[in-house]
Amino acid sequence: MRGTLKTLVSVLAASGTLLMTGEALAGKGGVVFVHGTGDYPGANTNGTYTMSCSGSGDSFYCQAAPSSDSGKNAASAYWAKGTSDSMLDAVRKRTDGSYRPYAITGCYGAARMPWGNTSPINDNDSSTTGESGSADCVASQIERFVMGPDGVYGTADDITDLVIMTHSGGGNVLRYILSQYTAKTSYSRVKTAAKKVVTMTSPFKGTYLANWVFTSGSLANFINNTLTFFGGSGLFNDDGTKFIQTGQMNLHNADSSKLVSLSNPVNGVTLRSGFGTYPDAAIWDGKTLCGGYEMQAGLNLLHRWYLSQTDSSTYRNGCSDGFLPCQSTGAMGQVFLGSTSNATAAKYHSHHQTRRHKTGCSCGLFASSSCYDTSAAWDQKVRNEVNGTTMAYTEADGIGDAADVASGKWDACGFATTGTVSYSAYGRTSFTTPGCPESNLGNGWCDWDCFAAYGRDAVPTWVDPNDHSKGVASWGADDCKVISTSKFSYEGTNTNSAQQNYTEYTIPGPHRAGTTIKLGTTSTGSCGAALEGEEGSGDTYLRLFYNGTQVDFNDDAEDEVSSCLGTGTQAYLSYLTYTIPSGSTSGTYTVRAGCFGSTTCSGTVAVDNVGSARNSVYSPNFAGDLNGNGYTDIVEYNDAAYCPDSWSNDGVCDECMLAKQGSDGNDCRPGAITACYGLGTDGGDFVAATATMYNPIGWLPPSSTCGNGMCESNECSTCASDCAGLCN
Amino acid sequence: MRTIKTLALLPLVALIACSDSGSAKRTGSPSLDAPVTPQWISTEGADRVSGDVTPTSLRVLQLPEHQPDAMIQGADPAPSRTVFQAEKPTIPQDSREFRVVIPPGSNQTTAFPIDAPQGARVIVSVAERGKPGAARLNNIHLRELEGNKVLDLARDSQSTLPVRPRAKPGVVDASPEAEATPVVKQIDTTTPVFEEHDLKELVKIDPALAQLAVPRRMLSVDVETKPGFVYVELPKAALDVGVMIEVQQPKSNIKVHAEADQPFHVFGDTVEIDLHVTDAGAVVSEVEFNGFLETPSGQRIDGLTIKPSRDGHHVATVPIVSAEAKHVGVWTFRGTAKGKTSEGIAFQRDVEATFGYSVTFARMAQVFTPMVNRGEDGKIDAVQVDVEIDSVQAARLGLHGTLVYKDSEGVEHPVAVAQTGQDVSEGTNVMTLVFSSGALSIAKVDGPFFLRDLALVSHSNASTQHRIGLGLLQQTSAIKASELRPMAEIPASVQESIDLGSL
16 A cells, blocks of 8 residues: 555654664663573563663663562573672673663563564464564563663653673574564664674574484473573473574575574674683683583583584584584674684683673682683673773783682592502502692693693692682693694695695794604594594605704604504505604794605694603593504503593593593582592502502592581582582 | 556655655755666566575465554665675585484384494483483493494493592602503403492482483493494383484594575475485485474474485475465474495484475565665765565565675675565555665765665564565666765764774
8 A cells, every 4th residue: 555745754753763863862871681592581471571670870770570580580590680790780881980771681582583483382472373573572672771761762861872782592683683673663773772782602503402402303302401501491492492403593594584694784783793612611720610610511511512523514613612603603793702713722611601700700719819811801801892992991800810729629539639449459459549749730740630630730829828728829830731732734746745845834832852743644543643633635744844954754654653554545644753852942843744756635734742751641532442452452551541432421520531621521510429430559659660550440439528628429508618619 | 557657756755754854965856867767677587596585376374463563664884895695595404413212112222323433422311301210321331233342431330440438648659750650451341350330329410410410321432343233222211211312423424415405485386305425525325315394383294205316316305385374484304314335334314404484475566676866966865666565465564675786896795785664455565665875875885786685574474475686687877976975974883883894
C-alpha cells in the first residue's frame, strides 16, 4: 500500500534511525553489560522484558527486573556484581575516576536464539507462535536504559553515547540487533545510541562443543549436562546453543535475515573483539584460581579433550579458551586482545575468566598481591576500550611477576616432600618418594618432582621468607626450562643440499652450554624422531651453523636415529640433535634448510632449544616402544614421557600429569584428591647409583586435618579456612 | 499497469522528510538523475549467484503475532577498503572423527575401526547422571578385535599398583653429584605384572563436579598396533544405561567431506548433498554412506536416499515441499561413512552438512532504476532504490541493499549499506532504500555506484524471502565524490569507526 506524504513524514519522525545526528547532542555516556549463553530473565519470566531503573546522573542504573532467585539475575550470577571478582566497576570507571551510568540486561540466552524462532526445541514462550528472539529482550532493555532516568525517549536525559559490552553468546545477539536494526523501533534506538560494541570471546563462527552437544543423538541430554556450568541453567541442549553449531553459524553468517556477514563495522557500528587463548589450569599458577579453580580445571579439560584437535571445518587449530576456538572468537571485529594462531603456549585467559576482574588478582588466594602479568591485564584492556582510543585510561598496574600457589596449600599428595610408601611391588617392600625439598630447587638438576609441585625448578624469592604459604614473588633460572620452541616452513629446489637457494632461520636464544638443539622435518615421528609441529615431504636437508660455521648437518633421519632406518619416506626427511658446548653460547645459531642435491622438497622445521644439561623433562610426546623390542617402555628417570592420555582425569592424581601440563583434569583438584600416583625409588635414597626409579608408585592422600593450611580430601565443604580460593 | 511516475516519487517524498529532520540539507526543489531512462526492471530471470534466494511460489505461512511498528529507514557507510563478495558459497565440511552409540540395554559392546592408531584417543561416556556408583568406568579397556590385545595403559583394578598410606616426610639426599640411573621398565601387556588391587572407590568421577558429572573416561592408544577393528570392553552397568564412544585420530589422512549444493533453499527445491571420502587427498571408492536429516526443531527424518554419483562421490537427495513454519530454518544432514582404503584399511567417519530453508510468502517483483537525488545546488542528497513487493500476507519485512564502487582493476568495494523495515499488507507494496549522501561520502570515492546484495527479509520469522546478489546489475549515473553532500555532523558510532580505522 502506497502512503501519502503526510503519512510518511509522521512515520519518519517516529523513527530513530534516520535522525543520525539529532540525538547525539547531549552526548551522555553509559555502559550496558549483555550476558552470554545462559538464562537470566530476572523476574521477566512471563514474556515481558522490563528493566528496573534507579538513580540519576552518573548513578543512573538499570537491571533486568530482579528476581528473588539470584540464579536468574545476570548481575550477580553472570557478572558477580558486588564481589571482588566483578569487573563491572572497573569497566565503568572514567579517566577522571568517576563512574558511568550502566545497565545489566537479563534475558533467555540459552533457551532462545537471537531471532524469532518458529521451530524451537523447547518452546518456553507462550506469548507468540514459536519463541521470540533473545534480541527482542536485549534491545527492549537497552532501549529503556537509553531513555534515561525519565523513561521517555528523545528527552535531554537520554543516554546517547553508549558502549555495549558483551561476553560469549551475547556477541551474536548484538550482531543481530545491529544487522536488522530496522526490524523494530527498539533495535534502531539501540543502534542509534551505540558508539561501539566490545565483545569478549564471542562465538562468531560457533563452537565444536555445540556440535558435540547436538550430535550425540539420543544421548544428547546427558552430554548436555556436562556443559551446564557455562550458563548454570542446564539448558545447553536448547536453541541458544543449537544455533552456534559451526555448520549453522556458517549459514547464519551469510543469511541476509540474520547476521548477514562477518564484515565489520556492522551498519556503521564497530565491533572490538577480545578473547582468551588458553585455559591454563596449572595448580601452582596463582592466576588459575581467579574465577574458581574448578571452572578452570573443567575448561582446561574440555580444551585438551576436544578443542585441542585440529579440524579446519570446525575452526579448531589447537587454540581455544576452553569453550570456544580462537578461530571463531577472532573471526570478526577488530581484535584488541587475543590471537587466532595456535597459541597454546600463550596462557592468557579462559572463557570463564574473560568476564572476571583480574587486575590485582583480587579473586585469587593472594587478595593483597597480584598474579597477572601486565601484558594480559584483561579488564584494563577492556576498560580502555570503553573509554575510547582518544581517552586511553592508564593506571599503575602494581603487578608483580608471580604470586604462585605454594605447594603447601594444595599438595595433599605430598609430591613436593619426601616420604615412603610401604608395600610389596616389583619385588620390593618399600619405596621412597623423593619429592622436591626446597634445596632441590635450582640446584642444577632438572627435577621431575619440582616441576610437578612448583611448575619449575628454580630458586624462589618468597613473598614472605618466614611464611612460604604466601607464595613466591619471583623465580631464578630454571633447571628444567625449555628455552624456546619454534618452527619455520620452507620450500626448496636445487639447493645443492642446503648450500644454495636455502632458507635460513635464526634460532631464538639465549643459548646455554649443555642444552640441546633439536631440528626436524619428519612428518609423523613414526621412527621416533618427532618434534611438535614438524613435517616435510621429499628429501630434506638441514645444516646447523654457529656464527656462520657449520657445526652439524643431517640429510636423512635414518642416519641420526636408527629406528628411522628403512621407514620409507620418513627415512629421507631430516632430524638432528646438537648439544651446545661451553664457550659457544654468546653467538648466533642458524639453520639452513634445503633439499638433497637438486631435488625439490618442502618442510616445516621444528626447532627445540631445550634447556638444562641434565635430565630434561621436556619430552611430552607419547613414548611408546622406545627400544623397539615389542614392549612399551614405561619410565625413564626424570622423563615425564610415560604419562599416557589414558591417565587424564581418571580419578587418580598423577604427578607426571602435573609435571607435563600442570593439571590432571579434576584428579588433582584441591579438596578432591582421592589417590596419588607419583615417582618412587626402591633404594630409599637417590644417592646410590643403583637406585631404581618407578613411575608410578601409588599412595593415598593423608587424612584431613582442618587448620593445617592444606586443602585436603573432602575439605572443600568442611574446612573453608584451608581451602579458601581453591574450591569455588 | 503501474505508473512509473507515481512509484518513483513516493520514496523521494520520504527522503525530503528525512532531510528536514536530519543532517542532509536541501535547498530548493530536488531533481533526479539516472544512468538510463528510469524504468521498472522485473526480477524474473535475474542473474544468480551462490547464496541467492529465489522464490518459486508464494505460500501463506503461520507467522508469529505481529505488533505494528513504524517504518524505519537508514543508511551507513561501509568498509570501502574491503572487497565486496556478492557470492555466499557453501562451506564444505570435513571430519576425521566419529562416534559410536551403544543404546541402553545392549548386552554387548560394538567394534569399530581405527585406521591411524598413533595418537588416537577414545572417549567413553555413559548416559548416566547423578548415579555415580551404577556404571563406573574403572575397568574399561580398548582392545584389538583380532587377538584381544589391550591397547591402552589405563589403570584398572588389575593393572594398578597397590595404594597405601604414605609415610611422613623423611630425608633424602638428592645431591647434584648423584648420577641419575636411567631405567627402562617394561610392561608386558599380555601378562600384567602389577598386583591385584581394588581401586573401585578411587577411579571414579567425583559427582560433585558438575562439569564432569557424567561418567566419562579417555582411553588412548598407548601401545603400538596396526590399523584394524577394536572395541571397548564395558561393564554391564554401563551397557544397561547406554554408552557413547568418540574416536579422535589426529594423525589420520582419511577425511569425509559433505557439502550442500546451495546454502539456502526454498519451498519445492530439491537439495543435493555431495558426499565423499579422501585418503591423503585421493577419493576413496569403497565406501558406504548412511545418514538422516534433522529438522530445525530437531526432529529426525530417516529414509534418506543416498546414491553413488561420480568418481567415488555419493549424493544425498532431499526434496522439501513443506510449508510448515516449524520447518523454516537450518536443516542438518548427519551421516556416517564406512569403507576401506585402497590399501584395505577399514575406516569410519561422521560428517554433517547444513542448508537453510525458507517458505517464501513475499518477493521482490520489480526494482526501479537507482535514482540520484540532487538539491538545487547540484549536491547529491541520496541515492534511492524503489522495490515493488508482492506479499500473500501481512508481515514485517526488511529490505537490504549495498552500493559498491569498482576500482581501476574492476574489483568491487562496498561504499554504503541501506535498509528499510516496514509493515506490509497482503498484495502489492513498495519499499524504498535510501542511501544517504552522508553515508556515501565517507569512502571519498567516485561513482557510478552499483547496486548489490539486494535482499528482502522477513522480520516476522527471521527468514530471507528473496535475495539477488548482483542486484539486477543496476547502477547509478556517474557521481563525483565532491558532489556528495557530506554529513553535517558525524554520528558518534561513525566517528568511532573512523577513529578505529574500520571505516
